[in-house]
Amino acid sequence: MGTVNITFTTTNNYTSSIVSIKLVSTLDSSHVVNVNNGTWNTTGTGVSANTTFSVRLNAGPYKLLVLSTPYGYIEMNQTVNVTLPTNVITTAQKVSFNGGLYTIQASRLSPVSYISVNGIKGAISSYTDYSVTYKVPPLVTTVTQNAFNLA
């Protein structure tokens, strides 16, 4: 939880209004968090305009995207980075050489996050607000491949 101040500087005197506000994950642009319509509040006008809103974000980096009329999308240069929660719980978990599942318990981990085991990435298998289970990739080495033909 925290507050981020983002400043856009106007370069003209035209008036525009905000149609939508969204935050897009820079890791995977398919993860978009929309700010509920009408929940933002704008005070002042022109160069003094100040818009505030509240949104719950998962851990990870985001870009702010504001759709305005009549000038279209405005994207900020800076990135909003949300740090990991402090209540991360994980234990040693057994999987086979052919892979398996690995669960991390924490609130609001990123739904587009991944794990790496032995340098190989594993994607999310299932996700809740409090727990994320990832696929552990097979441990394919020359030894395991000769023994088990893992892939």
Added chain:
Amino acid sequence: MLPTSQFTIYSDQVSSSSASASFDGLVNTFYSSPNTECYIGLDAGVGVQASISRISFFPSLNWANVAQVILYSSFQGSNDQLKWDTLVTVDQTVHTGWNIFASNNITPYRYIRFVHNSTSKCSLAEIKLYGILYSTMDVNLSSQLANVTYNDGFNTKTFVN
């Protein structure tokens, strides 16, 4: 197919971001190099190697006669970026649209690249690799402890086992 997300994309233009155009799933975007010798490839990362069984690629839509442009270009593999071994040599069968070539060499390599010259500018619209990702770590078959690293694009946390 090996997931591109597993790799880091690189090319002969160090600061170019257009290299990702050859791996974005869009056949109307492509890499283009201004250099005399060009290359575009994938790095599997430290401790990971890819054994390539076949390679498919989609040449630039701007080439009317594909063979005239990339005949005898090649895909290569390396573990040190100094010594490169040939996986595939593009022959006369190359054509517009998707091409599939079987690899002549299934040795696992960390670096896989397409290499050619200014005739083609390495303008491949898409490249897909097929094969197996290998870990280079030493293992014994009774049990193997491994660390798990979480990554969300900003936070990285390693759980040591």
